[in-house]
Amino acid sequence: MSYEEDVGRLEAIVRDLERDDLDLDRALRLFEEGIARLRTASAALAEANGRVQELVMAADGTFALEPRDN
Amino acid sequence: MARSSARDELGGAFDDDVLFDASSNTAFVDMTPGASPESPLAVHDLTSAAKDLVEGAFPPLWVRGEVSDFKAHRNGHWYFALRDAQAQVRCVVWSSQAKRLPAPPDDGMQVVALGQMTVWPVRGDLQFSVRLLEADGEGLWRKALERTRLRLEADGLLDPSRKRALPAAPRTIAVITSADGAALHDIITVARRRSPAVNIVVVPAKVQGEGAPESLVAALDRVARWADCDVLIIGRGGGSREDLWAFNDERVARALAQCPVPTISAVGHETDISICDLVADLRAATPSAAAEAAVPSITEQRARLRALGRQLAATAQRRQQRVTARLETTQRRMVTAAQRVTERRQSRLSNGAARLESLSPLATLARGFAVARTAEGATLSEVGAFAAGQRFELWMRDGVVDAEAIGTRARPGASGNGSASGEDSA
Incomplete structure (x- = not known):
C-alpha cells in the first residue's frame, strides 16, 4: 500500500463516514481503518528519505533501480 | 576553361592542338574518347561527365522558388520543380534526406532549398538535389504538426476527457529526459525542495538529433512495463525547433498516450508547444514547472493529512451526536407516551369517581x-x-x-x- 493509496483510501473513508445511511458497526470499522491509514501516511511523510535513482533494464527484461549521484 | 574541364572529365590526355589536328587531318585518327567518329563516347559517359562537371562547378546553394508538380515516390524520394516567373529546375529529395524533413511541401509553397546542382545521368536532365527545405513562415513545420495532430485527434488521443488528474500525493516520480541535461537538474532540485520524501527515478533518453524519437519511445515503453511510479514527467530544456522536434514525433506521442500513470509534458520554454504537450495529461511550461506540478510541497501534504484527520474526527463526533440525539428523542417520546397513558387513566378514574358520586345516596342528601x-x-x-x-x-x-x-x-x-x-x- 503506497502513501498515495493510503491517503486516497482515507479520503474515501471520510466520504463514506459523512454519509448518514451507514450502520454503526460498519461506521466504527471504517473509522478504525481511517485512523490506521492516517498513522501510516503520517509516518511515511515523516520519513522524508526520498532517493534519486535510475531505472535500469536487465537483458531478461526485469527492472532494477540504481543509485544516481545527485 | 569549361571545355578543358570537360576533356579532363572524359579522361583524355589530349590538348587543344591535338583536337585541332584531328579535325584538319583525316589521315590521323585520334582515338581519344569523343574526339572522332571512330572513338565515340557512350551517352552515359557523356552525362556522367556532365554530372561531375556541374557538381564541381556549383557548391551547395540556397535557392528560392515556388514548388510545383510535387510527387512523393513509393520508394520515399520526392520529386518536384522549383520555379519563378522566368525559369524552373527539376528537384529531387532523396528518401534519406526526406525522412529528416518535417513534412513534404505543397504545390504553390514558397520555399528556400539548400541543394547541389547536378545532372541525372540516366536522363541527362539538369537536377537540383535538395538536402534542406524551408517553407516561408515555417510552413513545413506547421504542416507536419498539423498532420500529426489531426491523426492523433482522429484516434481520440487529444480528447479532453482522456486527461487524468495528477496524484495528490505521489511517492515516486519517473523522469524521461536527457541524463546530463539542465532539465533533469532543474526537476530534481525543485522536487527535492518541495518534498524530501519523494523518490525520483530517472529514465534517460536521447532528446534530440538522430534516433531521439526511438530513444524516447523506448524509455516510455520501459516506464510502462515497470509502472512502479505515480506520475511521469517527460521533457527537455529549451532549444531550436529542430532540437525539440522529437517531441512532435507521432510515435512518441502515441507511446506517451499509452502511459499507465498520469503524465506531465515539459518541452522547451513557455512558448514552445509540442505534440507531446497536447497528449500529456498536463502541460508544464518548463521542466521546473513540471516538477512543481508533480510534487505537492511537504507542508501542503502535512496540512492535507491534518485536515483529513480533523474530518475523520468530525464524522465520528457527528455520528455520536446523531446517536445521542436519537436516544434523547426516543426517551422523550417514551416519557410523553407514558404520561399520556397515565393521564388517560387518571381522567377515567376521576370520571368514574364523579359518576360514583352522583350515584351515591349521600349526594342526594x-x-x-x-x-x-x-x-x-x-x-x-x-x-x-x-x-x-x-x-x-x-x-x-x-x-x-x-x-x-x-x-x-x-x-x-x-x-x-x-x-x-x-x-x-x-
Missing part, C-alpha cells in the same frame, strides 16, 4: 333530602315499612337524627294502593 334508615342500616323507603312507635334514623346532609314514627298516612295527591294504608296509619 347534599341536595336537601333525608333518608330514613333502621339502626341496622336498611333503607326505609315505603310507608309500609314503618309501624307506630318504631324507632328509626334520619340521615341528613350533615348528620343523623334519631326519630320515632308517630303514625303513617298517605301523601295527598299520591296514587297507588299504599296511600290508603298510609292515611290510615298517619
Whole structure:
C-alpha cells in the first residue's frame, strides 16, 4: 500500500463516514481503518528519505533501480 | 576553361592542338574518347561527365522558388520543380534526406532549398538535389504538426476527457529526459525542495538529433512495463525547433498516450508547444514547472493529512451526536407516551369517581333530602315499612337524627294502593 493509496483510501473513508445511511458497526470499522491509514501516511511523510535513482533494464527484461549521484 | 574541364572529365590526355589536328587531318585518327567518329563516347559517359562537371562547378546553394508538380515516390524520394516567373529546375529529395524533413511541401509553397546542382545521368536532365527545405513562415513545420495532430485527434488521443488528474500525493516520480541535461537538474532540485520524501527515478533518453524519437519511445515503453511510479514527467530544456522536434514525433506521442500513470509534458520554454504537450495529461511550461506540478510541497501534504484527520474526527463526533440525539428523542417520546397513558387513566378514574358520586345516596342528601334508615342500616323507603312507635334514623346532609314514627298516612295527591294504608296509619 503506497502513501498515495493510503491517503486516497482515507479520503474515501471520510466520504463514506459523512454519509448518514451507514450502520454503526460498519461506521466504527471504517473509522478504525481511517485512523490506521492516517498513522501510516503520517509516518511515511515523516520519513522524508526520498532517493534519486535510475531505472535500469536487465537483458531478461526485469527492472532494477540504481543509485544516481545527485 | 569549361571545355578543358570537360576533356579532363572524359579522361583524355589530349590538348587543344591535338583536337585541332584531328579535325584538319583525316589521315590521323585520334582515338581519344569523343574526339572522332571512330572513338565515340557512350551517352552515359557523356552525362556522367556532365554530372561531375556541374557538381564541381556549383557548391551547395540556397535557392528560392515556388514548388510545383510535387510527387512523393513509393520508394520515399520526392520529386518536384522549383520555379519563378522566368525559369524552373527539376528537384529531387532523396528518401534519406526526406525522412529528416518535417513534412513534404505543397504545390504553390514558397520555399528556400539548400541543394547541389547536378545532372541525372540516366536522363541527362539538369537536377537540383535538395538536402534542406524551408517553407516561408515555417510552413513545413506547421504542416507536419498539423498532420500529426489531426491523426492523433482522429484516434481520440487529444480528447479532453482522456486527461487524468495528477496524484495528490505521489511517492515516486519517473523522469524521461536527457541524463546530463539542465532539465533533469532543474526537476530534481525543485522536487527535492518541495518534498524530501519523494523518490525520483530517472529514465534517460536521447532528446534530440538522430534516433531521439526511438530513444524516447523506448524509455516510455520501459516506464510502462515497470509502472512502479505515480506520475511521469517527460521533457527537455529549451532549444531550436529542430532540437525539440522529437517531441512532435507521432510515435512518441502515441507511446506517451499509452502511459499507465498520469503524465506531465515539459518541452522547451513557455512558448514552445509540442505534440507531446497536447497528449500529456498536463502541460508544464518548463521542466521546473513540471516538477512543481508533480510534487505537492511537504507542508501542503502535512496540512492535507491534518485536515483529513480533523474530518475523520468530525464524522465520528457527528455520528455520536446523531446517536445521542436519537436516544434523547426516543426517551422523550417514551416519557410523553407514558404520561399520556397515565393521564388517560387518571381522567377515567376521576370520571368514574364523579359518576360514583352522583350515584351515591349521600349526594342526594347534599341536595336537601333525608333518608330514613333502621339502626341496622336498611333503607326505609315505603310507608309500609314503618309501624307506630318504631324507632328509626334520619340521615341528613350533615348528620343523623334519631326519630320515632308517630303514625303513617298517605301523601295527598299520591296514587297507588299504599296511600290508603298510609292515611290510615298517619
